[in-house]
Amino acid sequence: MSKNNYIRTNGRAADELRKVSIKAGIIKNADGSAIIEFGKNKIIAAVFGPKEVHPKHMMRNDQAIIKCRYHMMPFSTDTRKNPSLSRREIEISKVIREAIQPAIIMEDYPRTAIEVYIEILQSDGGSRCAAINAASVALADAGINMRDLITACAAGKADGKIILDVDDVEDKTGEADMPLSILPNLGTITLFQLDGCLSEEEFKQALEMATNGCKKLYELQRNALMNKYFNNNKNKGV
Amino acid sequence: MSTIERKYVIPGDTIIEGDYRPLINAIKRNNRVISTRIGMAEIVRKDVRVIPLNGTYYPRLDDTVIGIVADSNAFVWEVDINSVFFGILQGSAVLGRTFSASRDSLASHFKTGDCLIAKIASFDRTRDPLLSIYGPGLGKVSNGEICKISMAQVPRLIGKKGSMIKLIEENTKCKLNIGQNGVIFINGAKESIVKIKKVINIIEKQAYLPDLNDKVNDLLK
Numbered sequence: 358m359s360k361n362n363y364i365r366t367n368g369r370a371a372d373e374l375r376k377v378s379i380k381a382g383i384i385k386n387a388d389g390s391a392i393i394e395f396g397k398n399k400i401i402a403a404v405f406g407p408k409e410v411h412p413k414h415m416m417r418n419d420q421a422i423i424k425c426r427y428h429m430m431p432f433s434t435d436t437r438k439n440p441s442l443s444r445r446e447i448e449i450s451k452v453i454r455e456a457i458q459p460a461i462i463m464e465d466y467p468r469t470a471i472e473v474y475i476e477i478l479q480s481d482g483g484s485r486c487a488a489i490n491a492a493s494v495a496l497a498d499a500g501i502n503m504r505d506l507i508t509a510c511a512a513g514k515a516d517g518k519i520i521l522d523v524d525d526v527e528d529k530t531g532e533a534d535m536p537l538s539i540l541p542n543l544g545t546i547t548l549f550q551l552d553g554c555l556s557e558e559e560f561k562q563a564l565e566m567a568t569n570g571c572k573k574l575y576e577l578q579r580n581a582l583m584n585k586y587f588n589n590n591k592n593k594g595v
Numbered sequence: 596m597s598t599i600e601r602k603y604v605i606p607g608d609t610i611i612e613g614d615y616r617p618l619i620n621a622i623k624r625n626n627r628v629i630s631t632r633i634g635m636a637e638i639v640r641k642d643v644r645v646i647p648l649n650g651t652y653y654p655r656l657d658d659t660v661i662g663i664v665a666d667s668n669a670f671v672w673e674v675d676i677n678s679v680f681f682g683i684l685q686g687s688a689v690l691g692r693t694f695s696a697s698r699d700s701l702a703s704h705f706k707t708g709d710c711l712i713a714k715i716a717s718f719d720r721t722r723d724p725l726l727s728i729y730g731p732g733l734g735k736v737s738n739g740e741i742c743k744i745s746m747a748q749v750p751r752l753i754g755k756k757g758s759m760i761k762l763i764e765e766n767t768k769c770k771l772n773i774g775q776n777g778v779i780f781i782n783g784a785k786e787s788i789v790k791i792k793k794v795i796n797i798i799e800k801q802a803y804l805p806d807l808n809d810k811v812n813d814l815l816k
């Protein structure tokens with residue numbers, strides 16, 4: 358609960374995340390995969406590669422390339438969505454690609470491509486952050502060399518208050534939405550967007566709140582991987 | 596005697612702080628040694644390495660690998676070695692003399708789909724790994740089946756001083772060739788091959804069991 362006991366219309370406190378569950382390795386045919394349930398968001402991320410680059414002219418001799426596709430299922434929204442990639446999906450694919458790229462050690466895989474496919478089964482605001490969290494677990498599950506996991510969470514402003522983890526209603530009725538993705542152990546910001554207006558003081562508060570949210574999500578990502586690979590023997594010597 | 600410290604890690608975990616050297620699957624940042632993979636971190640004296648639990652095979656010099664010929668052009672065969680990169684087998688490496696595209700034909704030696712046991716003769720990040728089939732036990736193999744196992748479980752399949760592989764071979768009268776890339780070539784009777792595939796599946800899923808040898812022994816009998 359927040360200090361001033363402010364309760365949002367969805368019943369959450371200002372600094373409270375939605376209910377999150379993450380599971381790693383759910384798709385057999387992919388090299389790595391994860392499913393995340395982030396409130397009402399349901400998202401699957403699958404990773405293939407590193408593999409041969411097609412078309413060849415995209416190949417880089419000194420490092421890997423990342424191909425990322427963020428796609429919403431026709432049934433993921435309340436009215437049917439056209440299954441072809443929309444302008445918004447193409448933009449979010451690019452944003453996610455650039456958010457995960459700093460975490461991957463691209464130089465270890467020259468002349469190859471790493472493909473990240475993200476399917477939104479059900480969406481409810483904040484799906485790009487949830488998608489980054491799922492993609493990060495899927496990348497680690499695929500055994501790709503990474504500097505750190507990537508974790509993402511949004512903060513925003515609704516009803517004049519700074520809030521954590523903005524959902525669909527708050528996004529539409531609120532004053533600001535600020536998705537943030539970080540590398541928690543290295544302390545690097547890899548994605549920062551801000552839709553709306555915040556004063557300097559509000560911005561500082563939102564940034565701190567989003568960073569704290571990311572740290573909570575990091576623990577969940579960590580648990581998902583630990584559960585799959587070590588049966589949740591957390592970081593203990595063997 | 597030096598002590599070996601081990602712990603489970605995921606990417607981004609700090610394995611140890613201080614004057615240590617990252618060897619395999621680890622990087623150093625601000626005096627911290629960080630893991631880059633999911634696996635078991637091992638600290639031996641000042642060296643830190645992470646033995647990965649997943650991922651594809653990354654070629655290393657002198658590794659024995661089993662691959663399938665995927666393609667050929669006028670000078671080389673491309674061999675699928677279950678890795679990020681294709682293995683390259685040069686025509687001259689098979690003929691033992693200078694290869695001439697007008698005189699010699701690659702198709703008369705290996706065809707697409709042939710199974711080869713080879714060694715990684717040279718590899719660095721800038722080029723695909725070069726293969727060699729010179730050496731005892733290397734070359735084309737036929738009359739058998741191919742099976743795959745996660746690269747991380749290859750040592751478990753071989754067992755301590757080859758105990759597991761010996762157990763399987765003695766009980767099934769089959770010959771197993773295990774590549775370090777996680778590809779296994781099984782030569783023997785059809786019923787035995789089916790049995791071995793089951794055993795490999797169990798080893799892959801239950802590699803952590805301490806009495807795995809007994810379990811496999813029961814299954815084979």
